[in-house]
Amino acid sequence: MTEFWVDQAGSGAYMDMPSEDVTGHVARGGTILMWAIDGASPLTDEPFTVFQNESNSGWFARRLSECLKTRFVEQTFNPAQLREVIGELRAEFIQCSGCPVPDWSWPVAAAVMVEVSELDGRVRMEVHRYSDCFFATAQGTLEADVTKARRMADAVSIGRWKPASGFSGKTLASLRERRARQQNNEGTTALTLNPESAMNASAVLLHRERPLHVLVGSDGVSRLWESYAAMTISDAMSVVAREGVGGLIAELRRFEACVVLPQKDEKPSDDACCIHLFIPGSIRSTCTKT
Secondary structure: OOOOEEEEEEEOOEOOEOOOEEEEEEEOOOOEEEEEEEEOOOOOOOOOOOEOOEOHHHHHHHHHHHHHHHHOOOOOOOHHHHHHHHHHHHHHHHHHHOOOOOHHHOOEEEEEEEEEEEEOOEEEEEEEEEOOOEEEEEEOOOOOOOOOOOOOOOOOOOOOOOHHHHOOHHHHHHHHHHHHHHHOOOOOOOEEOOHHHHHHOEEEEEEEOOOEEEEEEOHHHHHHHHOOOOOOHHHHHHHHHHHOHHHHHHHHHHHHHHOOOOOOOOOOOOOEEEEEEEEOOOOOOOOOOO
């Protein structure tokens, strides 16, 4: 696989809170590892309790992404190696916290890691999903224009972060109880600082033909088709092919700003990120990455 294009973008939900969603990739010549990590919303009274200007889950998502770039720069992704990475991050978190913190305030994250290679002329994808990050593919060019300048995601200024991310009462108590169980790796498919959570992945092996679009991201983006029904996943893939992931996130933010959404037991807006890989139908002599 000598030619491909990568495009990624993200957008925070609050004007005073750094995004807790992170994307990244590692290209190793013939193979690519790409990922999206979605840090869970903090349930504390203050957003920053251990780290300055960064929530616990935001720290976890960022550090995990940094570790993926170094740990898997020469080897393919596997949960056993991820378990070692999480063990190292657990020790780092304990050292940074300086004192015991409630189990429910420890970081939690959803994630998806996709190992992409080529076998017998077909694209091979090994997908590891943790909780509710999404993964999608579309075959064909979808009128992709990889030479076009990619759009930036619209800035977000819908409001400020509220204590416990706006949750309260029985809902907050239930969420905190669930977070504590997750740290014990009970009833969860998410990643936590419990190293055994690395083994929670839902894994699948897929093969597709060129040309191929691969899109992974956080559920802040998949709200567009899963919660809002503002478009289909096919529509979203077409937007990404033509406008880049920044264009898709801009569509998300415009929809959230202009439409009165039904009241649900969820935040009115969420951090959003995604990363897009396009593999053309024929191999040319150059390799271009954006």
